[in-house]
Amino acid sequence: MSKPLFVKMKEEDNVAIAVDDIKAGQEIMPGVVARHEIPQAHKIAILDIEKGGPVIRYGVVLGYATESIKKGDWINEYMLELPEPPDVDHMVFSTNVVTDLPKPPVTTWEGYVNPWGGPGGTRNILGISTTVQCVTGVLNVAVERMKRELLHKYPNVDDIVPINHAYGCGVAINAPEAKVPIRALRNLSKHPNFGGQLMVVALGCEKFTVEMLCDSADINKDNVIILQEKEGFEDMIVSLMEMAEKKLQILNERKRVTLPLSELLIGMQCGGSDAFSGVTANPAAGYASDMLVKGGATVLFSEVTEVRDGVYLLAERCINEEVGKKLASEMKWYDHYLQEGEVDRSANPTPGNKKGGLANIVEKAMGSIAKSGTSPIVEVLSPAEKPSKKGLIYAATPASDIVCGPCQLSSGIGLQVFMTGRGTPYGLAIAPVIKVCSRNDMKAQWQDLIDINAGTIASGDSTIEEIGTQLFHEIIDVASGRKQTWAEKYRLYNDLCIFNPAPIT
Numbered sequence: 001m002s003k004p005l006f007v008k009m010k011e012e013d014n015v016a017i018a019v020d021d022i023k024a025g026q027e028i029m030p031g032v033v034a035r036h037e038i039p040q041a042h043k044i045a046i047l048d049i050e051k052g053g054p055v056i057r058y059g060v061v062l063g064y065a066t067e068s069i070k071k072g073d074w075i076n077e078y079m080l081e082l083p084e085p086p087d088v089d090h091m092v093f094s095t096n097v098v099t100d101l102p103k104p105p106v107t108t109w110e111g112y113v114n115p116w117g118g119p120g121g122t123r124n125i126l127g128i129s130t131t132v133q134c135v136t137g138v139l140n141v142a143v144e145r146m147k148r149e150l151l152h153k154y155p156n157v158d159d160i161v162p163i164n165h166a167y168g169c170g171v172a173i174n175a176p177e178a179k180v181p182i183r184a185l186r187n188l189s190k191h192p193n194f195g196g197q198l199m200v201v202a203l204g205c206e207k208f209t210v211e212m213l214c215d216s217a218d219i220n221k222d223n224v225i226i227l228q229e230k231e232g233f234e235d236m237i238v239s240l241m242e243m244a245e246k247k248l249q250i251l252n253e254r255k256r257v258t259l260p261l262s263e264l265l266i267g268m269q270c271g272g273s274d275a276f277s278g279v280t281a282n283p284a285a286g287y288a289s290d291m292l293v294k295g296g297a298t299v300l301f302s303e304v305t306e307v308r309d310g311v312y313l314l315a316e317r318c319i320n321e322e323v324g325k326k327l328a329s330e331m332k333w334y335d336h337y338l339q340e341g342e343v344d345r346s347a348n349p350t351p352g353n354k355k356g357g358l359a360n361i362v363e364k365a366m367g368s369i370a371k372s373g374t375s376p377i378v379e380v381l382s383p384a385e386k387p388s389k390k391g392l393i394y395a396a397t398p399a400s401d402i403v404c405g406p407c408q409l410s411s412g413i414g415l416q417v418f419m420t421g422r423g424t425p426y427g428l429a430i431a432p433v434i435k436v437c438s439r440n441d442m443k444a445q446w447q448d449l450i451d452i453n454a455g456t457i458a459s460g461d462s463t464i465e466e467i468g469t470q471l472f473h474e475i476i477d478v479a480s481g482r483k484q485t486w487a488e489k490y491r492l493y494n495d496l497c498i499f500n501p502a503p504i505t
Contacts, residue, residue, distance in 0.1 A: 018039065107296065122479045272353075298392075299392050421438040
């Protein structure tokens with residue numbers, strides 16, 4: 001059976017994307033001959049499109065032709081005028097609430113009970129929180145020594161992770177939007193993977209005080225070290241080592257137990273996307289998400305600018321008007337945030353996205369929301385908020401990979417599934433990241449970095465359901481500690497970039 005040459009998403013589409021490079025003069029379907037070389041994942045017109053006419057993919061207008069387009073033409077980013085963004089003030093809610101979801105193969109996993117309450121842990125980590133970047137140098141030296149001298153004594157502890165960040169001083173700590181980074185760091189300090197053990201390192205003169213990071217009941221000599229109170233560097237290191245060992249002794253007693261899927265919280269994110277992301281990797285992740293939700297788990301998806309142009313589709317899936325209005329509110333907040341910086345959502349696509357066939361943010365958004373599957377949206381979170389419900393949740397975050405990840409961690413995810421078309425070695429130290437690629441070529445190039453290959457969907461060798469089920473099992477195995485992801489194996493961990501929309505002084 002011959003391999004497909006193109007992918008057309010909806011009957012009403014007037015463009016298709018190339019499965020592989022298409023040569024000029026090659027017939028891709030009856031009556032459609034490529035008039036130019038069409039790069040892999042890029043769009044080819046399958047009908048004539050007049051100047052000013054709509055260019056349609058996913059059954060959605062991606063933009064309007066800036067010039068007449070002939071059938072067989074290569075359509076690139078310069079040939080589209082971006083449409084107006086959807087109006088969020090007059091969206092219709094709860095008209096597409098789907099409850100007939102695919103049944104999960106299993107409904108339990110092996111995790112750690114969370115002593116703080118909330119979702120279970122997927123790893124057993126000593127997390128060391130900080131109030132300010134000024135302590136990073138000392139803490140990094142101490143952590144390196146802890147790993148060398150202490151960690152091997154506690155075989156049930158997976159890692160020691162410093163929560164280093166660029167916040168804490170030189171910031172407008174009382175500005176209204178300072179609530180976002182403060183909330184993120186407070187929630188991170190009690191992440192489910194930290195096993196109920198709080199350890200905080202402060203300098204002593206920062207704006208983000210220990211009192212802002214911790215509950216009053218947690219502020220004591222067992223949990224907090226203030227470097228300015230120590231007698232020099234060696235005293236700092238000894239104090240950190242002693243506190244860490246006490247925490248490690250407690251963490252070493254943790255054991256995995258069988259938990260229901262209702263105790264699993266994961267995040268969905270995509271980065272380095274291409275035009276196949278919405279065809280293969282993201283729909284497969286959406287199928288896995290639907291199975292998880294059906295089994296009682298909680299799944300977050302995010303990235304405001306990458307849902308903004310499809311937000312009306314999400315509104316239809318909100319379970320009620322309250323959830324829908326919160327969705328609209330988050331979109332408007334981010335619109336204002338971008339306007340203050342004198343940009344709009346069109347600033348999102350990267351050069352790599354465009355090289356991968358994504359002409360603009362509308363096309364990127366249509367592919368991005370596919371990772372949410374079809375489940376009802378039960379809650380909408382502001383950046384770094386913790387969920388209060390179980391099911392599919394939209395967590396509003398920036399689209400930047402290295403900012404979205406920490407936001408989702410602050411919401412409590414124990415694992416992240418990350419879809420990519422162009423490739424990225426991205427990873428998180430606090431929670432494992434499963435990497436899913438959209439193309440066979442990507443898996444072949446990075447066979448020891450990509451965990452799941454969804455490219456076989458485009459080549460006709462697998463279905464969305466098959467790869468989605470494979471991904472579901474991978475999520476359960478990684479969450480249960482039976483498998484490590486490539487990023488986890490190689491310890492490919494990005495810095496924590498805490499979202500701070502407030503001024504820096």
